[in-house]
Structure formats: structure tokens, C-alpha cells
Amino acid sequence: MLNNNNFNLFLNKKNIINNIYKNNILFLKVLQIKKKYLIFDGNLKSECFIKISEFLKNSFLEIKEKDYVEVFLKNYENSFGKITVSRFKFLNYIFWKNIFFNWKNKIFIKGSILNRIKGGYFVLIKNFKCFLPFSCSDKKISNTQYYFNKNIYFLILNFNYLKKNIILSRKFVILKIFNLKKKIFFKKIFIGCIIKGIIKNITSYCMFIDTGYVDCICFFRNLTWGNYRYFNELFKIGQSILGIILKIDKKNFRIFLGIKQLFNPWNKINFLKNHIKYVRIIRINNNNIYIVICKNIISSISNFFNKKKNKYFKINNYLKIILNNFNFKRKRINCKIKFYKNYSSLSSIG
Numbered sequence: 001m002l003n004n005n006n007f008n009l010f011l012n013k014k015n016i017i018n019n020i021y022k023n024n025i026l027f028l029k030v031l032q033i034k035k036k037y038l039i040f041d042g043n044l045k046s047e048c049f050i051k052i053s054e055f056l057k058n059s060f061l062e063i064k065e066k067d068y069v070e071v072f073l074k075n076y077e078n079s080f081g082k083i084t085v086s087r088f089k090f091l092n093y094i095f096w097k098n099i100f101f102n103w104k105n106k107i108f109i110k111g112s113i114l115n116r117i118k119g120g121y122f123v124l125i126k127n128f129k130c131f132l133p134f135s136c137s138d139k140k141i142s143n144t145q146y147y148f149n150k151n152i153y154f155l156i157l158n159f160n161y162l163k164k165n166i167i168l169s170r171k172f173v174i175l176k177i178f179n180l181k182k183k184i185f186f187k188k189i190f191i192g193c194i195i196k197g198i199i200k201n202i203t204s205y206c207m208f209i210d211t212g213y214v215d216c217i218c219f220f221r222n223l224t225w226g227n228y229r230y231f232n233e234l235f236k237i238g239q240s241i242l243g244i245i246l247k248i249d250k251k252n253f254r255i256f257l258g259i260k261q262l263f264n265p266w267n268k269i270n271f272l273k274n275h276i277k278y279v280r281i282i283r284i285n286n287n288n289i290y291i292v293i294c295k296n297i298i299s300s301i302s303n304f305f306n307k308k309k310n311k312y313f314k315i316n317n318y319l320k321i322i323l324n325n326f327n328f329k330r331k332r333i334n335c336k337i338k339f340y341k342n343y344s345s346l347s348s349i350g
Contacts, residue, residue, distance in 0.1 A: 024073040025093075026085060030065050040069070046082050054087040095126055099159055099166065108153040108173055115148070123154065123168055130154075136169035178213070185213045186250055193245045195257065199237050207235065209243060214255055218243060222258035225265070226298035228290060230283055265297060278318045289313060291321070 028040035028048060038055065040048040050071065055062050063069060072089035102109050111125035113132070120133040136157065154168040189195070197209035197216060207223070209216045220231060228234075235241070243257035279299075283290040288300040301321075313319070 025090065026071050026073050027068055028071055028085070030063055030067045030069060033061070033065060038063075040071070040085070044083055048083050048085045050085060050087055095128065096161055099156060103156040103159060106155065108155055109168075110151050111154055111168070112149055112151055113147045125154075125166070128166070130166040130168050132168045132170060136167075136171050138170050138174055182213045182253065186248070186253065189245060189248065189255070191245050191248060194242060194262070195245060195255075196240065196242055197257075199235055199239045199241060202232055202235060202237065207231065209241060209257060211255075214253055216243065216255040216257045218257040218259060222246065222256075222260055224260050224298045226300075228298040228300075230290075233283065277321055277323060279321055281313055281315055281317050281319055284313055284315060291319060293323075 030038060031041045031047065032039040033052070035052070037049050037051050040050065048071070052061070055069075069087070070090055071085040071087050072093055074084040074086050074089065076083060078084050099109075101107070109125060111123045111130065114122040114124050114129070116122075120131055121137065123130045123132045132154070152170070153173050154170055155172045157167045157169045159166045195211050195216070197211040199207060200210040200215060201208040206217050206219045209218055220229065223231060224234075241259065242262060243259050244261050245255060246258045246261070247256040249255070277293065279291040279293050281289060281291055282298070290298060290300050293299055
């Protein structure tokens with residue numbers, strides 16, 4: 001029997017009830033659990049029966065008696081005059097509704113890579129096989145087996161409900177995370193901060209250093225103290241290196257590094273005047289012999305030996321020199337060879 005209060009509540013909830021039946025979704029109560037099927041009561045003309053396999057998860061039953069379950073209405077009346085409902089169809093309806101919502105709002109969805117196929121990978125999302133093309137995957141990682149059977153995030157590029165196809169992308173997720181990390185990285189750094197990176201490329205005028213988030217630029221004039229151009233021999237691609245930040249361009253996301261500024265010898269080099277020092281030869285030309293005096297100071301000695309230079313000098317050999325004078329304005333060192341095979345001392349400018 002309906003009272004006035006109950007009838008008013010029913011009228012208020014009528015829109016909700018109509019929306020539920022419009023989408024063919026019912027809320028049923030579990031009456032009894034049997035070996036092969038479950039019996040439900042939904043205040044309809046007959047009881048509903050659903051196979052127990054539709055509620056099993058890892059061979060365990062998820063529900064109990066007197067629980068309320070959402071199901072999808074397949075038919076109001078079959079050939080036997082009973083209502084037919086399905087739990088699988090309800091889960092399928094909710095799945096495609098979430099797929100459409102995530103695709104429209106560009107929300108990431110979680111899944112796991114199953115195996116590799118022709119042209120891409122199979123990705124499992126809530127027991128549904130999706131396709132991830134090679135062009136939209138993470139190309140930087142060669143060992144793709146690391147991702148197998150692990151929960152990672154994807155973005156839905158396109159889907160087709162009729163053909164039951166979903167195309168995913170991993171590249172957009174990586175780019176979005178990378179851009180967020182780049183913004184955080186630029187907020188933390190400042191001029192004078194020391195950064196570690198890996199040499200990515202060496203050109204005719206500068207060197208590019210990869211710090212993980214940004215490719216920094218280091219010009220040759222900021223690499224070493226001294227006049228030296230052959231930096232392909234000193235540095236190699238893939239070598240790790242430390243640098244100090246000289247300039248930051250936050251609009252274009254650029255960082256300019258300096259390596260020679262890490263060690264400034266000009267404040268403490270005065271006491272080495274007229275001292276004898278062993279140096280290493282790094283390059284021999286027709287005109288000059290290039291030597292490394294200390295950590296990041298490269299100097300040159302004029303070559304008066306001409307064709308006989310290969311007899312007396314070899315690359316990576318050590319040479320004894322005298323430090324004569326220092327030019328602090330031009331950042332240069334004047335030195336000469338001490339004794340070498342009865343030859344007279346040679347003056348040079350580094």
C-alpha cells in the first residue's frame with residue numbers, strides 16, 4: 001500500500017527510475033546462490049536467473065545473498081515468458097561509456113602490455129584487448145619486455161564501438177610527463193648551479209649536453225682556458241660531464257653552460273712563475289704543439305722542429321717546460337721548453 005508520503009517520494013524519484021530503465025539497467029537483489037546460477041528479485045513480474053560464471057573473479061564469487069547488483073536488461077519477455085538479464089553486458093556498457101568519456105576529455109587510462117604483434121602491441125584494459133602501434137609507443141627503450149604485465153598509463157587516440165577496436169598511444173603520455181618535469185626543473189635551477197649531463201653532439205662551434213630534460217649549449221670559448229679548436233679529440237659523444245649554468249632562457253627553454261668556469265686558475269697561478277712543470281702533449285701541427293698545463297688550461301708552443309718533430313715529440317707523451325710569464329687580460333701563459341736533445345729553449349705563447 002502506498003501512503004501520500006511514499007507516493008510523493010515515488011513521484012520525485014520518477015525521473016531517476018525512467019533514466020535507469022531507459023538505459024536498460026536494473027538493480028536486483030540476490031535471493032539464492034546455487035551451483036550453476038543465481039536467482040535475483042527486482043520487484044518485477046518474475047524472478048531473474050544469471051549464470052554463476054558471470055560473477056566469478058579468479059574462481060571466487062564476488063557477491064553474497066541479499067546483496068544488490070547492477071545488471072543489463074536484455075529482454076522484457078523471452079519465449080518462456082521470463083525476463084533475461086546479463087552482468088557481462090552491463091560491464092561492457094560501462095566499459096565503453098568510460099572509453100568514450102576518457103577519449104573525449106583526453107584522460108589517461110591504465111593497462112598492461114600482453115605481447116608483441118605485427119605493427120605494434122596488444123594492451124589489456126579491463127580484460128579487453130586494445131592495439132598500441134609502434135609509432136605511438138616509447139621508442140627510446142629498446143627492452144620492451146620490461147613493460148610486459150605491468151600497469152602503465154595510455155591515451156586513447158581513437159575507438160570504434162561497432163568493430164570493437166581501441167587504438168592507444170604511449171607517446172603523448174610521455175610528452176606530457178616530460179613537459180611537467182621540464183617546468184619543475186626550470187623552477188629549481190639558477191645561475192651558478194652545477195649540472196651533470198651527457199654529451200649528445202659536437203659541432204664546429206659548440207657542444208650539446210643532455211641533462212635529461214633539456215639539451216644545454218656549451219660554446220667552445222667556455223670549454224677550456226686557451227686557444228684550442230680540436231675538441232673532438234678531447235671530448236667524446238656519450239661522455240658524462242659537469243657544467244656550471246651561465247645563462248637561462250626560460251621562454252625558449254634554453255640553458256647555456258660553461259665548463260672552464262668550474263676551475264678558475266688565474267687567481268692562484270702567480271706562484272708558479274719561473275717554475276718547471278711537466279705537461280702532456282695532446283696535438284702536434286705543422287706550426288704548433290698543443291699541451292695541457294693543468295685541469296682545463298690548454299697552451300701551445302711554436303714548432304721549430306718542422307719535419308723532425310715526430311722524432312722528438314709524440315702525442316700523450318710528457319714534456320718539461322718553464323712557465324715564464326702570465327697575461328691575465330688575455331688569459332694566456334708564456335712558456336718555454338726546458339731541455340730537449342741539446343736544443344736551445346723555445347719561447348711560446350699559449
